[in-house]
Amino acid sequence: QTVVTQEPSFSVSPGGTVTLTCGLTSGSVSPSYSPTWYQQTPGQAPRTLIYGTSTRSSGVPDRFSGSIFGNKAALTITGAQADDESDYYCVLHMGSGIYVFGTGTKVTVL
Amino acid sequence: QVQLQESGPGLVKPSETLSLTCTVSGGSMSSYYWSWIRQSPGKGLEWMGHVFYSGSTTYNPSLKSRVTISVDTSKNQFSLKLSSVTAADTAVYYCARFTYDSSGYYLQYWGQGTLVTVSS
Numbered sequence: 001q002t003v004v005t006q007e008p009s010f011s012v013s014p015g016g017t018v019t020l021t022c023g024l025t026s027g028s029v030s031p032s033y034s035p036t037w038y039q040q041t042p043g044q045a046p047r048t049l050i051y052g053t054s055t056r057s058s059g060v061p062d063r064f065s066g067s068i069f070g071n072k073a074a075l076t077i078t079g080a081q082a083d084d085e086s087d088y089y090c091v092l093h094m095g096s097g098i099y100v101f102g103t104g105t106k107v108t109v110l
Numbered sequence: 111q112v113q114l115q116e117s118g119p120g121l122v123k124p125s126e127t128l129s130l131t132c133t134v135s136g137g138s139m140s141s142y143y144w145s146w147i148r149q150s151p152g153k154g155l156e157w158m159g160h161v162f163y164s165g166s167t168t169y170n171p172s173l174k175s176r177v178t179i180s181v182d183t184s185k186n187q188f189s190l191k192l193s194s195v196t197a198a199d200t201a202v203y204y205c206a207r208f209t210y211d212s213s214g215y216y217l218q219y220w221g222q223g224t225l226v227t228v229s230s
Contacts, residue, residue, distance in 0.1 A: 001172070034214040038155075045204055045220035046155065052213030089155055093215070097168035099157040101147075 004102040012080045021072040022090030028071035033092040035073035085109045112137040114221035128192040132205030143208035144188045148201040
């Protein structure tokens with residue numbers, strides 16, 4: 001069974017930069033997987049940050065950017081702010097309409 | 111503004127069938143994919159499956175034998191049924207709508223989520 005892996009946690013200083021990654025236990029992530037990134041704060045539904053690898057969803061600040069970094073998808077937060085403290089999930093399209101969520105990364109801003 | 115609202119029992123007994131409905135307002139169901147996602151307490155998100163407005167479905171292979179998603183566009187609703195539930199199916203269940211543009215698909219609109227507990 002394919003597992004989409006993410007770092008369990010990251011800490012970043014206010015104003016700092018952090019890059020979260022999204023990989024596969026077997027193989028490399030490419031744009032064909034159409035990586036999508038969601039942000040979730042406690043008690044809330046997720047919201048889309050990035051889709052199609054690097055397209056920002058409407059209303060998302062440009063400090064969030066998506067890319068392919070080596071063999072993984074990546075979400076970079078440049079100039080982190082206190083309200084970026086959240087859980088972040090990537091999703092990959094595995095083909096045939098099947099989607100797999102990553103394990104999630106908890107980002108702390110301090 | 112499209113809004114989604116989950117409804118259904120908050121408590122289901124083991125071995126029974128979990129049934130939830132998502133009511134869509136503020137927009138048409140036509141031409142969209144409608145999805146169910148769940149999140150066990152303190153855990154990550156799991157895509158369960160989706161239904162196209164026409165009724166065609168795609169399911170998570172790990173749940174395929176137990177899950178059924180259906181749509182009723184006349185009522186602006188789609189539904190989830192999960193059979194033979196166990197405590198492991200205790201989760202917050204979200205309904206959501208895929209949006210598509212030239213960059214790809216993403217889950218743009220989400221319900222607030224509803225907690226379903228499996229317990230006798």
